[in-house]
Amino acid sequence: MRPVITFLTDFGPAAPAVCRGVMFGICPDANIIDVSHQVPRYSIREGAGTLVFALPHMPVGTHVAVVDPGVGTERLPVGLRVARGDVLIGPDNGLLIPAAEALGGIVEARGLVNRDLMLPVVTSTFHGRDLFAPIAGHLAAGVPFGSVGPVVPVAGLVRLPEIRPAVRDGVLETTIVHVLIFGNVTFAGTPADLEAAIGPLSPGRPIHLEFPGVDGHDAVEERTVWERTFGQVPVGSSLLMADSEGHLSFADNQGDAAQRLGLSLDRPVRIRPG
């Protein structure tokens, strides 16, 4: 069976092809799945969220992820073997950890230091091509994980600060953690968190959202309803629901809620009964 390599970056259109070329040069049989190359530039959190969304549905394989604002600095390039059997490759900046946990947790972490598995010249600014892609190609081709470099302690890996919603009496205070291409907005937290704050959620229950003003954006208020899926509100109307991952999600039916209200990553939100 062809080995699977999945590939996610914030590189945009052209650079990923160079990396794919490097991977195919080393492992011509690889089946490369491009998860996304449109992660917002330098957004480790968006990249990590997309990996959590995608990797559990991928075949067991080698997963390369590069959102790497610290490229060429002292941040360590790492490989993580997870319980399901996959190996995740990328910078030690928190990008890989949530997905590694979604795949059963980290079994072994290693620093990527074996120069024989990298391109002959490693630049300071394009480790995707010079370091991560060739190592992924070698792993997919059957090189043992143990040869990439020494074991590093899992506890020492860089982790993103966890964003948790605050449950208060009658209000859930949370934050936008993801903006999807359809303009759907994901909030930190689950329906259970919201129920803890405002009581049982049933279809059609009115909900009031308040996005406080932040620099460059005025405060926005939105009257919406709790529903199960888009088509239960009229076209152009908004709804709050659980998305396909079980997170709180705010969307317009056949519209673009993020654009309509000027919402973006990290914007705080207060959710109350409507």
Add this chain to the structure above:
Amino acid sequence: MAGPLISFLSDFGGESAPAVCRGVLWSICPEARILDLNHNVRKYAVRDGAFLLSRAMPYLPVGVHLAVVDPGVGTRRRPVAVRAARGDLFVGPDNGLLQPAVRALGGIAEARELMERNLFLPEVSSTFHGRDVFAPVAAHLASGVPLEQVGPALDPAELVDLRFPEAIVSDGGLDTAVLYIDSFGNARLGGQPTDLEAVGGPLVEGRRYRVVIRGAAIVVPWHATFGGVPPGDPLLYEDADYGGLGLATNQASAAERFGLDLDMPVRIEPV
């Protein structure tokens, strides 16, 4: 022998959703050859998806065709699988998306509602049936699971239909309509070059026609390709991408210039 072919069209865009579905397909059917037709169908535009799918089909080998433009996801619209007369299997929502493509391959031989939960992912969300329902069923069908296992048979006449306007010859002209507008702003019109020949004689380079849009008439020449007219000028031509009559402007958007919209009537008369 090469693995089974699964073609895949959606309005999911360039983000990770198509990749997730490919992961599901390969997890179930590792030998599949996946052909991504297009994931940039205009969002929620079932008509555009239906048009693009139907135009691509004649050029594809027999296979499983997964198509998801599904604004009604999670509502009562049915998920279906359809066998076309040519032998292909289509998987997608029952909202008309699949119908023109199935017709292009000889019509419906068998239609079934997707009801067999064992062929879905273990957890089915309300908002991502591409991943949870359609992709796994498509992969199981590609792996050889018989169509009758997906769920109960449907009367083909019960499926939601979708038809494009046709070109009609009347009073010495051709009454047609805009079927699709591509990313260049070129408009694909209903009808074939032979329909235009039926009203105006042989199509020769530079021959002029009166084109009536929104009650306003313009004179447009027939040309084999865009460069036959100066930049900015309109032309009628045979669209190679989508197989039929087209109205374009050279290096500019005809849709913007003439305010074209889907289904807008267009009349073409000889000058």
